[in-house]
Amino acid sequence: MPLYRAEAVVLRTHKLGEADRIISLLTREHGLVRAVAKGVRRTTSRWGSRLEPFTHVDLQLAEGRNLDVITQAETIDPFSSRLGMDYERYTAGTAMLETAERLIIEERQPALQQFLLLVGGLRALTSPERRAGQVLDSYFLRSLSVAGYAPSFDACARCDAPGPHRWFNPSAGGVLCSTCRLPGSANPSGETITVLGGLLAGDWPLVERSEPRHLKEASGLVSAYLQWHLERNLRSLAYVER
Template sequence: MSLFRDQGVVLRTHKLGEADRIITLLTRQRGLVRAAAKGVRKTSSRFGGRLEPFMHVDLQLAEGRTLDVITQVVTLSAFARDLGLDYPAYTAGTAILETAERLTPHDGEPAVQQYQLLVGALAALSARRQPPSTLLDSYQLRALAVAGYAPSFSGCARCGLEGPHRNLHVPSGGVLCDGCRLPGSSAPPAVTLTLLAALLAGDWPVVEQADDRTRREAAGIVSAYLSWHLEHGLRSMGHVDR
């Protein structure tokens, strides 16, 4: 039986048989991995608590025909402990985990950027560096960019003409100039587009200057953009505390 090691974040779990679980992880070297954890639902399990959603772990797995099998687990960061005590952070974190799973291909290839982005987002959420919903919006924009769907909030998404532009068209990938404007375009305030660009770039001094109304408008645009590329929304978004 071939063994391999990797680092990953537990995205979700579900029951398998009477005592086992299937663990879905975003790993550094193999992207999305679904693996069986034998006996983790027993009270005598050595590492059941290390394989809960949000846990950042180093693990050893044995390759299997249909599912790999987890044989060793070492905790790197216990994000589950920190986020479980804060409802807004927990709900934002749940949406972050679902976003990571939906945007990472199931092809077994390394997903280093998505992995690092996820770990960084959970660390920031655990440390309360920004409001949870703000960190969620920033994470989702960055995860979309890593996946190849980077939105444009300055130059025209169709012709590349430098902005600023006010015509936002989600299916086109961002703002459009007046010459490229399409039916269905909206015209959000300039401060909202400035906030969106700052969330994508991680420009926190600019983000912190935004008022609540601007943050809500930006959050709606992020959600619409994500839903467009995923073809439908995330189930967890309905529980996010804004």
């Protein structure tokens, strides 16, 4: 079987047979890949711990008919070891992994920007300089933008009239002017809209000086926007402290 190498983040695992696992990976070069890791559930396995969710790894794989087979694994960054001791950061990271997998529709399609966003998000999540909820909300907005669902927080999402605007609707793609307002649109504060723009742009000084009530309102709108475009609930989001 032909061999190839891939830099990847482990998204999810599930059992196969008595000793194997199927590993879902977001790779730098090949997008979403699912591969078998043989024998990793045995206590004698030398590299099973390198294939746990969150781990950033360098892999060698053999091409298979249905699933590829992982033949080597070297750890690049053990994010899992730093997230496992912090419930808030662990649950936020789990939501990031699920989002990354859900946003990539087809396997083995290039997804370099999503890969880089996920690695950067996990790195920020393990840093004490950033709050977990803010990193998660920023990741949600950026990953949606890369997937083609970029929200508008300045101009009206329907008529492009320059803002600021005070109405927000996930189905419309962001903020709306009074003329374009749809029934059921939210009416967040102007400060909350500013926070949303800061999260999308990665303007951390702006986000960090914002009031908790505006951050909380922004988180609710981000969640609504994400789940609208994913077309169903994100299971892991139920465990995230918002």
